[in-house]
Amino acid sequence: MQNFEFHNPTRVIFGTGQIAALAKYIPANARVLMLYGGGSIKTNGTYDEVRAALAGHTVLEFSGIEPNPRYETLMQAVELVQGEKIDFLLAVGGGSVVDGTKFIAAAALYDGDAWDILKIGGKVVKAALPFGAVLTLPATGSEMNSASVVSRAATQEKRAFMSPHVYPRFSVLDPAKTLTLPLRQVGNGVVDAFVHTTEQYLTYPANAPVQDRFAEGLLQTLLELGPQVLARPDDVEVRANIMWTATMALNGLIGVGVPQDWATHGVGHELTALFGLDHAQTLAIVLPGILQVRREAKRGKLLQYAERVWGLDASQGSEEERIDAAIGNTRAFFEQMGVPTRLSGYGLGAPAIDATVAALEAAGMTGLGERRDITPADVRRALQLSL
Amino acid sequence: MQNFEFHNPTRVIFGTGQIAALAKYIPANARVLMLYGGGSIKTNGTYDEVRAALAGHTVLEFSGIEPNPRYETLMQAVELVQGEKIDFLLAVGGGSVVDGTKFIAAAALYDGDAWDILKIGGKVVKAALPFGAVLTLPATGSEMNSASVVSRAATQEKRAFMSPHVYPRFSVLDPAKTLTLPLRQVGNGVVDAFVHTTEQYLTYPANAPVQDRFAEGLLQTLLELGPQVLARPDDVEVRANIMWTATMALNGLIGVGVPQDWATHGVGHELTALFGLDHAQTLAIVLPGILQVRREAKRGKLLQYAERVWGLDASQGSEEERIDAAIGNTRAFFEQMGVPTRLSGYGLGAPAIDATVAALEAAGMTGLGERRDITPADVRRALQLSL
Numbered sequence: 001m002q003n004f005e006f007h008n009p010t011r012v013i014f015g016t017g018q019i020a021a022l023a024k025y026i027p028a029n030a031r032v033l034m035l036y037g038g039g040s041i042k043t044n045g046t047y048d049e050v051r052a053a054l055a056g057h058t059v060l061e062f063s064g065i066e067p068n069p070r071y072e073t074l075m076q077a078v079e080l081v082q083g084e085k086i087d088f089l090l091a092v093g094g095g096s097v098v099d100g101t102k103f104i105a106a107a108a109l110y111d112g113d114a115w116d117i118l119k120i121g122g123k124v125v126k127a128a129l130p131f132g133a134v135l136t137l138p139a140t141g142s143e144m145n146s147a148s149v150v151s152r153a154a155t156q157e158k159r160a161f162m163s164p165h166v167y168p169r170f171s172v173l174d175p176a177k178t179l180t181l182p183l184r185q186v187g188n189g190v191v192d193a194f195v196h197t198t199e200q201y202l203t204y205p206a207n208a209p210v211q212d213r214f215a216e217g218l219l220q221t222l223l224e225l226g227p228q229v230l231a232r233p234d235d236v237e238v239r240a241n242i243m244w245t246a247t248m249a250l251n252g253l254i255g256v257g258v259p260q261d262w263a264t265h266g267v268g269h270e271l272t273a274l275f276g277l278d279h280a281q282t283l284a285i286v287l288p289g290i291l292q293v294r295r296e297a298k299r300g301k302l303l304q305y306a307e308r309v310w311g312l313d314a315s316q317g318s319e320e321e322r323i324d325a326a327i328g329n330t331r332a333f334f335e336q337m338g339v340p341t342r343l344s345g346y347g348l349g350a351p352a353i354d355a356t357v358a359a360l361e362a363a364g365m366t367g368l369g370e371r372r373d374i375t376p377a378d379v380r381r382a383l384q385l386s387l
Numbered sequence: 388m389q390n391f392e393f394h395n396p397t398r399v400i401f402g403t404g405q406i407a408a409l410a411k412y413i414p415a416n417a418r419v420l421m422l423y424g425g426g427s428i429k430t431n432g433t434y435d436e437v438r439a440a441l442a443g444h445t446v447l448e449f450s451g452i453e454p455n456p457r458y459e460t461l462m463q464a465v466e467l468v469q470g471e472k473i474d475f476l477l478a479v480g481g482g483s484v485v486d487g488t489k490f491i492a493a494a495a496l497y498d499g500d501a502w503d504i505l506k507i508g509g510k511v512v513k514a515a516l517p518f519g520a521v522l523t524l525p526a527t528g529s530e531m532n533s534a535s536v537v538s539r540a541a542t543q544e545k546r547a548f549m550s551p552h553v554y555p556r557f558s559v560l561d562p563a564k565t566l567t568l569p570l571r572q573v574g575n576g577v578v579d580a581f582v583h584t585t586e587q588y589l590t591y592p593a594n595a596p597v598q599d600r601f602a603e604g605l606l607q608t609l610l611e612l613g614p615q616v617l618a619r620p621d622d623v624e625v626r627a628n629i630m631w632t633a634t635m636a637l638n639g640l641i642g643v644g645v646p647q648d649w650a651t652h653g654v655g656h657e658l659t660a661l662f663g664l665d666h667a668q669t670l671a672i673v674l675p676g677i678l679q680v681r682r683e684a685k686r687g688k689l690l691q692y693a694e695r696v697w698g699l700d701a702s703q704g705s706e707e708e709r710i711d712a713a714i715g716n717t718r719a720f721f722e723q724m725g726v727p728t729r730l731s732g733y734g735l736g737a738p739a740i741d742a743t744v745a746a747l748e749a750a751g752m753t754g755l756g757e758r759r760d761i762t763p764a765d766v767r768r769a770l771q772l773s774l
Contacts, residue, residue, distance in 0.1 A: 001627050003402025008395070014644065015390025207624050209608045210631050217600025224596065237594050240388050244597050244644075253640075257401065257631075 001208040001257040010144045011170040022053040025170045030088035032059045037093045044180040069100035071152040081108045089131035095140025098133045102148035102166040105129040122163035133171040138243035139189035141250025143171035158269040175240035187337035188280035190226045193246035195283040199262050200255040203370040205300045208258045215254045216308045221245050263368035270359045284334040284341045289382030291327045342386050353383045388595040388644040397531045398557040409440040412557045417475035419446045424480045431567040456487035458539040468495045476518035482527025485520045489535035489553040492516040509550035520558040525630035526576030528637025530558035545656040562627035574724035575667035577613045580633035582670040587642040590757040592687045595645045602641045603695045608632050650755035657746045671721040671728045676769030678714045729773050740770040
């Protein structure tokens with residue numbers, strides 16, 4: 001296990017009906033800006049519940065934060081925050097709204113060109129407005145971490161930043177608020193949480209048994225609950241457990257002291273930036289190919305994954321057979337969740353691979369993965385396996 | 388899963404050599420009181436490392452905090468804190484030193500008789516001095532939680548309190564500092580972490596698969612590493628993983644949203660108060676009997692424990708046989724760790740059971756466990772199984 005520092009100060013308020021308690025976590029005299037997306041929170045009741053809970057607060061609103069939130073949109077919110085002397089932000093929505101709010105929180109107090117935060121990175125962030133979140137879509141883990149991903153429409157760039165200043169002060173996780181999600185988003189969420197876990201687990205053995213067991217537990221839970229949520233979309237207990245799994249998959253805990261990969265995310269971000277695919281769709285395309293291309297570097301963990309997550313021990317085939325089966329099962333699970341794992345499933349072909357590889361090269365992302373040695377040629381081979 | 392709130396603000400700084408970084412986590416102008424126990428930190432080098440790291444700080448010392456820290460001793464430290472205008476505490480030691488420091492931190496700012504904190508409970512605590520910890524003995528989890536257990540010698544009472552004000556600001560976990568521990572304390576630590584986990588896991592099914600998988604992962608890890616640490620006491624990697632397991636076993640995470648038992652701890656505290664047994668020794672005596680006496684109430688989770696932790700599935704015997712085997716294996720593991728699981732192993736017999744049951748009744752602890760229905764008669768039967 002490598003040395004590490006772990007500090008996650010986000011307060012999680014979990015369970016059906018918890019939005020009603022919101023007011024006590026926001027200073028009474030705060031000028032609050034409530035941020036949300038396209039309006040689904042108005043049809044599923046979340047909007048009314050939040051407004052009712054904050055009846056005693058001064059609340060302004062900013063809506064229209066897109067999936068893969070855009071820098072251009074977020075900068076309009078920054079202007080509103082500064083003009084209206086807002087001092088507390090409340091994100092109400094999924095990972096995109098929370099990610100966008102993190103950027104706004106940092107940009108509002110940043111002295112300089114706010115694009116620096118995404119261009120140079122979170123180290124330029126010295127302060128951020130306090131904010132909380134009401135989560136409506138379990139997937140990204142943004143509700144309990146310090147990371148944010150923002151896209152710039154003008155340049156087709158998708159960039160991330162991390163800063164300890166942008167942990168949410170609190171996040172309310174009410175699983176009942178996820179019952180009205182379209183199944184496409186439900187499937188996407190399960191795939192997203194699954195790949196967040198593999199990015200921190202399918203690397204090389206680092207003698208970190210707790211982190212391994214926790215990661216395996218999250219993967220096993222997603223394999224159990226994924227089919228259940230599709231079969232019984234009204235089961236709030238299943239929703240609750242998926243929600244908690246997605247939070248735990250990317251709150252830093254399973255990643256302490258171990259190598260991390262993130263090549264699948266790096267490539268996936270380019271696919272979203274270029275072709276507008278959902279984030280999880282890109283992960284479902286990229287991961288199986290990356291695992292195949294990296295099977296030697298990841299051999300030890302792939303065999304452990306095959307055995308502990310898929311029940312494939314030495315009695316069930318050669319090493320090569322077990323690795324192939326584990327990767328094949330992973331692809332089949334994503335498909336089962338309604339997320340196609342091949343470029344052709346989205347009407348894309350070989351030219352998309354050329355464009356993605358070119359974009360990676362243009363961005364200088366030429367050494368990806370836990371050993372920083374995944375080349376654009378490797379990425380090309382990985383994507384060709386998912387044509 | 389039950390609704391819950393989770394907030395753990397402790398910063399963990401983990402790994403060999405991390406004590407050197409201590410100074411940056413303590414305000415430069417703080418008046419620091421360094422608290423420790425019987426002096427083992429002076430022979431294993433921890434004392435010198437801490438003093439060197441804090442060379443630029445004003446540091447006073449208070450030593451002599453006992454295992455099962457005594458109220459009487461801690462109140463002397465409170466007097467020193469108040470007299471010397473101390474504004475930051477640093478616990479250097481194991482769970483007893485950290486627990487004692489939590490009490491001192493709260494008592495120093497408490498307006499009234501400090502015994503209230505233990506008599507009435509942590510809700511009377513409205514503030515506490517900030518403090519950090521340098522951990523030298525992995526076992527109690529106190530380094531990353533808000534609980535403290537204190538004994539009053541004069542009345543043979545052992546009482547606990549919890550308060551969100553007594554989370555350590557930080558804890559430095561350097562596994563190399565545990566290499567010189569006597570094997571008795573190593574075995575005790577493994578048993579302590581194991582029983583912390585079972586107290587939050589072996590209750591009744593609550594449809595909380597993440598918490599279950601995490602708890603099972605910690606138990607599996609302890610079963611793997613326990614024998615390794617005895618066989619290779621110089622292996623710092625094994626020490627590191629045991630240290631992280633013990634922290635995760637009681638930092639609140641595996642207990643969110645699920646029922647909790649704590650009967651074994653309740654009975655164990657009385658055994659320590661009456662007979663001076665090590666904390667882990669009492670747990671090793673009490674747990675196997677409690678599991679037997681509660682086998683009906685705990686049937687579902689005992690079978691899950693048998694299957695997932697001990698590999699005993701339906702092909703390996705009847706339900707009764709698997710439950711008996713799982714409980715028997717648990718007892719055998721504690722013995723393997725050098726911790727006797729029978730009262731006779733400590734020179735105690737039936738009169739000790741009478742005294743323990745009488746003490747529970749006197750303290751009003753007549754309804755223990757996850758359903759608050761474990762009676763003194765149940766405790767008597769449980770202890771009789773460990774004569």
